[in-house]
Amino acid sequence: xxxxxxxEIVIVKSENSKINTVDFxxxxxxxxxxxxxxxxxxxxxKWQTPQIMPYQAMTIExxxxxxxxxxxxxxxxxxxxxxxxxxxxxxPNENCNRINKSAARLAMPKFPEDYFFKGLETLLRLDSxxxxxxxxxxxxxxxxxxxxxxxxxxxPAASYRFIIICSPAKAYYNEPVRxxxxxxxxxxxxxxxxxxxxxxxxxxxxYPTSLAQKKGFDQIIWTDASSHKYLEEAGTMNIFFRIHxxxxxxxxxxxxxxxxxxxxxxxxxxxxxxxxxxxxxxxxEIKAAAKDGSLKEIFGTGxxxxxxxxxxxxxxxxxxxxxxxxxxxxxxxxSTLLDIQHNLSDDKHGWRYEIR
Amino acid sequence: xxxxxxxEIVIVKSENSKINTVDFxxxxxxxxxxxxxxxxxxxxxKWQTPQIMPYQAMTIExxxxxxxxxxxxxxxxxxxxxxxxxxxxxxPNENCNRINKSAARLAMPKFPEDYFFKGLETLLRLDSxxxxxxxxxxxxxxxxxxxxxxxxxxxPAASYRFIIICSPAKAYYNEPVRxxxxxxxxxxxxxxxxxxxxxxxxxxxxYPTSLAQKKGFDQIIWTDASSHKYLEEAGTMNIFFRIHxxxxxxxxxxxxxxxxxxxxxxxxxxxxxxxxxxxxxxxxEIKAAAKDGSLKEIFGTGxxxxxxxxxxxxxxxxxxxxxxxxxxxxxxxxSTLLDIQHNLSDDKHGWRYEIR
Ligand SMILES: Cc1ncc(COP(=O)(O)O)c(C=O)c1O
Ligand SMILES: Cc1ncc(COP(=O)(O)O)c(C=O)c1O
Numbered sequence: 001x002x003x004x005x006x007x008e009i010v011i012v013k014s015e016n017s018k019i020n021t022v023d024f025x026x027x028x029x030x031x032x033x034x035x036x037x038x039x040x041x042x043x044x045x046k047w048q049t050p051q052i053m054p055y056q057a058m059t060i061e062x063x064x065x066x067x068x069x070x071x072x073x074x075x076x077x078x079x080x081x082x083x084x085x086x087x088x089x090x091x092p093n094e095n096c097n098r099i100n101k102s103a104a105r106l107a108m109p110k111f112p113e114d115y116f117f118k119g120l121e122t123l124l125r126l127d128s129x130x131x132x133x134x135x136x137x138x139x140x141x142x143x144x145x146x147x148x149x150x151x152x153x154x155x156p157a158a159s160y161r162f163i164i165i166c167s168p169a170k171a172y173y174n175e176p177v178r179x180x181x182x183x184x185x186x187x188x189x190x191x192x193x194x195x196x197x198x199x200x201x202x203x204x205x206x207y208p209t210s211l212a213q214k215k216g217f218d219q220i221i222w223t224d225a226s227s228h229k230y231l232e233e234a235g236t237m238n239i240f241f242r243i244h245x246x247x248x249x250x251x252x253x254x255x256x257x258x259x260x261x262x263x264x265x266x267x268x269x270x271x272x273x274x275x276x277x278x279x280x281x282x283x284x285e286i287k288a289a290a291k292d293g294s295l296k297e298i299f300g301t302g303x304x305x306x307x308x309x310x311x312x313x314x315x316x317x318x319x320x321x322x323x324x325x326x327x328x329x330x331x332x333x334x335s336t337l338l339d340i341q342h343n344l345s346d347d348k349h350g351w352r353y354e355i356r
Numbered sequence: 357x358x359x360x361x362x363x364e365i366v367i368v369k370s371e372n373s374k375i376n377t378v379d380f381x382x383x384x385x386x387x388x389x390x391x392x393x394x395x396x397x398x399x400x401x402k403w404q405t406p407q408i409m410p411y412q413a414m415t416i417e418x419x420x421x422x423x424x425x426x427x428x429x430x431x432x433x434x435x436x437x438x439x440x441x442x443x444x445x446x447x448p449n450e451n452c453n454r455i456n457k458s459a460a461r462l463a464m465p466k467f468p469e470d471y472f473f474k475g476l477e478t479l480l481r482l483d484s485x486x487x488x489x490x491x492x493x494x495x496x497x498x499x500x501x502x503x504x505x506x507x508x509x510x511x512p513a514a515s516y517r518f519i520i521i522c523s524p525a526k527a528y529y530n531e532p533v534r535x536x537x538x539x540x541x542x543x544x545x546x547x548x549x550x551x552x553x554x555x556x557x558x559x560x561x562x563y564p565t566s567l568a569q570k571k572g573f574d575q576i577i578w579t580d581a582s583s584h585k586y587l588e589e590a591g592t593m594n595i596f597f598r599i600h601x602x603x604x605x606x607x608x609x610x611x612x613x614x615x616x617x618x619x620x621x622x623x624x625x626x627x628x629x630x631x632x633x634x635x636x637x638x639x640x641e642i643k644a645a646a647k648d649g650s651l652k653e654i655f656g657t658g659x660x661x662x663x664x665x666x667x668x669x670x671x672x673x674x675x676x677x678x679x680x681x682x683x684x685x686x687x688x689x690x691s692t693l694l695d696i697q698h699n700l701s702d703d704k705h706g707w708r709y710e711i712r
Contacts (some may be wrong), residue, residue: 019389029509030419030507030509031506031507032405033419037418055418057417058415058417060413061384061413063523067502067555068430068432068500068555069556069558069562070556070557070559071558071559072423072426072559074423074424104563105560107566142508144424146423151384151386152385152521154558154561156562163418164503165418165508167508168656183546184547185546185547189542189543189544189545190547190581190582191541191581192543192560192581199422199424199555199556199559199561200426200556200557202424202425202464202555203427203554204465204549205510206425206462206512207462225548225582227587235510296524309687311585
């Protein structure tokens with residue numbers, strides 16, 4: 001499948017950089033893109049010569065299968081720049097593996113690891129000016145794959161396009177979020193595609209989330225679809241609960257995304273001597289802990305927001321406010337992660353990946 | 357929302373028809389499209405002036421939300437031509453209502469009914485040569501809506517495109533199909549989007565279906581995700597079971613598509629004096645009926661295939677062959693439906709909709 005040599009990326013540089021038109025102190029997430037994009041087509045059973053080209057609109061048939069059957073997967077990762085101008089990714093192997101797990105579940109071809117890294121690194125070097133130093137600044141990287149075959153039969157496509165686009169970012173959420181525990185709607189089924197970053201998983205959450213927003217909540221914490229008794233994850237974050245000084249988070253399964261930030265937090269907890277149980281978490285337990293005062297924190301983990309503290313939750317019309325404590329685990333993990341990501345601290349697990 | 361007058365469709369006709377390049381006796385489903393397409397954009401909170409233009413590739417940003425979050429819904433319907441050249445649709449109101457139900461579940465704007473009909477009718481009149489008379493021939497019509505806003509935040513888009521493309525068709529499946537009852541994978545969750553024609557529901561089925569195909573089965577009959585004990589529907593068909601002379605089909609719920617063919621068959625059964633129970637159907641019951649000989653037929657219903665008889669099913673490594681009987685309900689419903697669709701019989705329920 002990798003007959004083409006990824007070293008032969010065909011590069012067409014943009015003639016005019018847009019960078020001076022961008023207000024980096026005032027970025028809305030995901031609206032501004034860098035000067036270049038990486039594109040690689042899958043045709044005739046193999047990935048063709050990869051290309052880097054000016055960021056631009058694509059030409060695509062209205063019958064392309066992605067529009068009809070949602071055969072599309074994606075990733076989300078970030079690049080960081082330290083004060084010396086060095087550029088780092090955070091555990092990029094995890095994203096490379098995960099996009100291929102997602103692809104396999106949607107009957108899409110694997111994208112070769114060497115193409116992934118070669119393409120990403122070449123792109124980041126070209127657009128390195130777009131990565132601003134300083135904690136909180138980053139370049140959000142969006143690799144994705146879409147089914148392009150122009151034929152509307154409901155079966156896996158024969159042609160695909162792998163693309164990487166990049167968008168300069170500040171932290172995704174700045175404020176603590178108010179969340180609603182799902183009682184009626186669900187995000188994914190046992191035996192479904194919830195563990196994959198499959199495009200369709202996200203649109204499915206928009207309507208229930210809009211209902212939650214009308215009630216004054218920012219996001220939904222999804223529960224298991226069968227009983228709605230167990231807390232699983234949020235729309236783009238895994239979820240941790242702190243009861244007394246112990247952390248609890250739901251185990252991975254075929255409904256829950258295996259988050260890179262989640263697994264990093266579990267490791268950091270171990271390093272820091274914080275007990276972390278990976279097990280089912282019931283709504284009942286969390287409500288009881290909120291009532292008796294032992295629930296100290298809830299926070300979400302994800303690449304976009306890093307760590308997102310929760311300030312309130314609702315379930316069955318009961319609303320619980322969670323006081324934001326000083327010395328929270330949320331802020332501890334956030335600063336620990338940011339320091340590793342921005343090359344400000346030791347990297348004993350080898351999570352940083354330098355782009356040279 | 358409907359400030360624009362749908363009568364003002366802007367029409368750009370194709371200069372050269374492709375119709376003479378098409379072998380109508382040798383059509384592969386969904387690969388060839390007619391000369392024109394209908395397009396209407398949603399911008400600034402409203403649907404803009406609709407357009408009919410030559411069928412062509414579109415220009416779309418790589419950041420368009422449909423590629424990332426699967427915010428896309430579709431419909432499938434058919435146009436038929438009788439021997440006098442009259443053109444008919446079959447219960448098109450159902451499709452118009454359903455695409456808007458699907459859209460609502462995916463937090464997408466409603467497409468106005470007058471736009472839908474005006475656009476569809478104008479398009480069909482322009483491309484009427486593509487609809488061939490004769491039972492079995494039809495023009496498959498694919499209305500769909502995609503989120504076009506070029507911004508990758510995981511929330512409902514602000515801009516959309518509604519499109520109709522049309523593809524000449526023969527019957528989708530010709531042979532009876534062999535099916536596998538799902539034991540591990542699932543199609544949709546309670547509280548999910550299974551009832552909607554949401555793009556992502558379809559890609560999610562490709563991989564499990566490919567596993568079934570490796571075992572020699574054409575399709576999967578999905579079971580409920582919680583217990584896998586109850587039979588729900590196939591990938592693009594609802595399912596009926598005939599035990600002795602009685603039909604049984606699963607009730608609609610938020611996991612199952614409310615099929616137009618299904619509801620027509622339920623009505624026709626009533627007209628023909630055939631008992632039809634709409635209730636949960638257990639795997640156990642169907643296996644027992646297959647063993648004791650009371651299971652006479654299983655068939656699927658859907659716009660593409662009309663009625664698709666099942667010749668075998670597998671569950672838990674038990675394979676049951678179903679002898680194809682003469683005077684089957686499947687063939688009775690198929691010919692009854694085709695006759696109504698092709699204006700060959702009375703239409704006492706007013707299901708035909710003539711395009712004038
Ligand atoms: C459904 C879901 N859960 C959790 C996460 C967090 O994963 P990660 O930490 O790898 O960004 C994401 C976002 O990437 C997600 O989409
Ligand atoms: C999941 C699913 N079930 C059933 C059907 C059959 O519905 P209809 O009879 O309206 O074509 C379809 C196809 O349209 C479908 O996609």
